[in-house]
Amino acid sequence: MCGIVAYTGHREAFPIILKGLKRLEYRGYDSAGVALLNGDLSVYKKQGKVADLEKSVEGKNLNGNIGIGHTRWATHGEPNDLNAHPHYSQSGDLAIIHNGIIENYDSIRQELLNRGHQFTSETDTEVLIHFIENIQERSNTSLEEAVRLALQKVVGAYAIVVISRQNPKQLIAARKGSPLVIGIGKEEYFIASDATPIVEYTNEVVYLDDREIAVINNDGLSIKNIDSVPKTPYVQTIDMELEAIEKGGYEHFMLKEIFEQPKSIMASMLGRVVADKHRLHLGGLIEYFNRLMSADRIMIVACGTSWHAGLVAEYLFEELARVPVEVEYASEFRYRNPIIRENDVVIAISQSGETADTLAAIELAKSKGAIIFGVCNVVGASIPRATHAGAYIHAGPEIGVASTKAFTGQITVLTMMALMLAHRKGTISESKFREFLIELENIPAKVEKALKLNDQIKYISDIFKDARNFLYLGRGYNFPVALEGALKLKEISYIHAEGYPAAEMKHGPIALIDEEMPVVFIATADSSYEKVVSNIQEVKARRGQVIAIVTEGDEQIKNIADYVIEIPETIEALTPLISVIPLQLLSYHVAVMRGANVDQPRNLAKSVTVE
Numbered sequence: 309m310c311g312i313v314a315y316t317g318h319r320e321a322f323p324i325i326l327k328g329l330k331r332l333e334y335r336g337y338d339s340a341g342v343a344l345l346n347g348d349l350s351v352y353k354k355q356g357k358v359a360d361l362e363k364s365v366e367g368k369n370l371n372g373n374i375g376i377g378h379t380r381w382a383t384h385g386e387p388n389d390l391n392a393h394p395h396y397s398q399s400g401d402l403a404i405i406h407n408g409i410i411e412n413y414d415s416i417r418q419e420l421l422n423r424g425h426q427f428t429s430e431t432d433t434e435v436l437i438h439f440i441e442n443i444q445e446r447s448n449t450s451l452e453e454a455v456r457l458a459l460q461k462v463v464g465a466y467a468i469v470v471i472s473r474q475n476p477k478q479l480i481a482a483r484k485g486s487p488l489v490i491g492i493g494k495e496e497y498f499i500a501s502d503a504t505p506i507v508e509y510t511n512e513v514v515y516l517d518d519r520e521i522a523v524i525n526n527d528g529l530s531i532k533n534i535d536s537v538p539k540t541p542y543v544q545t546i547d548m549e550l551e552a553i554e555k556g557g558y559e560h561f562m563l564k565e566i567f568e569q570p571k572s573i574m575a576s577m578l579g580r581v582v583a584d585k586h587r588l589h590l591g592g593l594i595e596y597f598n599r600l601m602s603a604d605r606i607m608i609v610a611c612g613t614s615w616h617a618g619l620v621a622e623y624l625f626e627e628l629a630r631v632p633v634e635v636e637y638a639s640e641f642r643y644r645n646p647i648i649r650e651n652d653v654v655i656a657i658s659q660s661g662e663t664a665d666t667l668a669a670i671e672l673a674k675s676k677g678a679i680i681f682g683v684c685n686v687v688g689a690s691i692p693r694a695t696h697a698g699a700y701i702h703a704g705p706e707i708g709v710a711s712t713k714a715f716t717g718q719i720t721v722l723t724m725m726a727l728m729l730a731h732r733k734g735t736i737s738e739s740k741f742r743e744f745l746i747e748l749e750n751i752p753a754k755v756e757k758a759l760k761l762n763d764q765i766k767y768i769s770d771i772f773k774d775a776r777n778f779l780y781l782g783r784g785y786n787f788p789v790a791l792e793g794a795l796k797l798k799e800i801s802y803i804h805a806e807g808y809p810a811a812e813m814k815h816g817p818i819a820l821i822d823e824e825m826p827v828v829f830i831a832t833a834d835s836s837y838e839k840v841v842s843n844i845q846e847v848k849a850r851r852g853q854v855i856a857i858v859t860e861g862d863e864q865i866k867n868i869a870d871y872v873i874e875i876p877e878t879i880e881a882l883t884p885l886i887s888v889i890p891l892q893l894l895s896y897h898v899a900v901m902r903g904a905n906v907d908q909p910r911n912l913a914k915s916v917t918v919e
């Protein structure tokens with residue numbers, strides 16, 4: 309949460325920072341601000357979007373070759389101009405941007421108030437920069453050393469960049485628990501929360517590690533850990549196309565990402581599934597594959613949409629590889645005292661690879677001796693670096709806050725993992741294995757076909773756009789899809805929606821059903837089809853409005869449901885990859901029709917790096 313961009317070099321800093329902030333706006337958009345050094349240290353900040361900041365600085369002198377910028381997702385203090393970053397120190401000689409939470413900020417604030425400091429905001433961030441300056445003055449030391457000493461006292465998570473009027477060529481950056489990437493150009497440096505603001509200028513990057521402090525000045529880049537031990541920067545070349553982070557003619561990133569799914573699912577399988585050679589290989593699992601083979605139990609930890617993908621994985625691993633699976637919200641797992649035995653394996657699923665609760669759950673499981681596999685999208689993020697082994701989903705940057713292509717990418721990778729395990733364990737026959745591989749290769753074309761339903765779904769969205777509640781019901785593999793459909797709708801259209809296993813309806817939710825209640829059934833031709841048909845009858849008997857996602861050619865439900873959306877047939881275990889598509893489109897169109905900001909829904913941020 310919160311986006312950080314900084315630049316130093318030979319170009320004008322402001323346009324680079326502003327463009328970078330727009331790319332990072334998915335991380336938070338409560339307010340935005342920039343600090344520029346051009347003799348003076350000037351801070352410009354504004355409540356609202358980056359565009360509001362841009363408007364507010366029109367006509368101002370924004371020259372300078374060094375600067376820092378921030379887009380905020382509020383934690384301490386409401387979103388307003390004063391609480392926006394950057395924040396000045398007491399003297400005004402330093403400015404800081406920060407992503408994360410300083411948990412002991414209140415006691416530091418009290419200490420500083422006693423020493424005569426005055427604060428203009430309610431933020432923990434302003435306290436931190438005052439603290440740094442106070443240490444520098446009291447110890448008569450360098451800014452780098454003051455940052456180090458201050459961070460040693462700080463409890464919590466941070467990614468920070470500090471700029472100083474006294475050192476006009478210097479940027480100091482540090483991280484613990486929140487990501488920072490440093491881009492290395494020709495006599496210029498970029499710092500950002502992820503690589504998207506950087507790729508336009510350079511593909512040489514260094515990912516800062518936890519408890520590391522980077523100093524960029526006339527001598528170039530140097531990195532030390534918080535105990536002052538020098539580190540050699542590990543420069544990596546990243547592979548990200550500029551077009552992957554632009555809208556490419558679509559009205560919203562979410563729509564672009566929904567429509568990218570045939571390609572992104574294919575990318576998840578590229579070089580891994582070769583059906584005609586009867587081959588399935590996930591190289592990133594190999595080193596620890598034996599641990600997966602001998603696992604008595606798999607525990608899956610994740611949040612939000614990734615947790616829904618984890619539920620699908622529970623069905624897959626249990627059915628195919630005959631290993632017991634437990635799926636846990638990372639936020640719950642980390643705060644109880646989970647029993648993790650020697651032969652348990654943990655799979656952590658995360659699009660961003662930065663979700664704080666998932667990261668903490670991994671650390672907890674590791675401390676109890678578990679082997680952790682990661683299923684992530686963002687290459688080089690904290691979670692893939694914290695795990696022992698894993699597989700990237702290779703879906704490309706997902707920028708819309710509502711996760712879409714990451715969900716199908718995660719399911720694709722988890723399916724491959726379950727199949728690979730089942731095949732090696734011998735819990736699946738050769739012919740079944742082969743059938744799965746062939747069908748996996750068919751999935752992108754079937755998703756493409758499902759996307760052709762867009763106009764029909766738009767039509768249905770128009771009918772239900774003013775509904776106040778929605779129910780989503782499905783069974784088996786389609787139960788997690790029902791949860792996912794409900795989450796998509798509520799997070800971008802603000803309509804209350806609930807997902808349930810269809811059979812659970814009778815145990816409570818049925819009381820909600822009347823002629824006002826749209827009920828979305830995911831009722832594909834699978835092992836629980838007849839039972840779901842009965843559930844539809846029960847809703848119709850109470851005059852609920854039924855929208856049913858069915859398998860192409862279904863005749864039975866057509867006669868009962870109010871609206872029927874026909875999707876291509878596939879193997880039951882692969883159904884979520886297709887049945888989720890109409891639900892993503894439904895939520896998208898309803899949100900657009902209600903005038904909601906689809907890519908930046910209120911109160912949400914793409915990567916939740918706070919607890």
Ligand code: M6R
Nearest residue numbers: 612613614658659660663710711
């Ligand atoms: O980056 P992660 O997959 O770890 O994120 C987990 C959730 O925050 C995320 O899936 C969230 O629920 C999305 N907004 C759902 O669309």
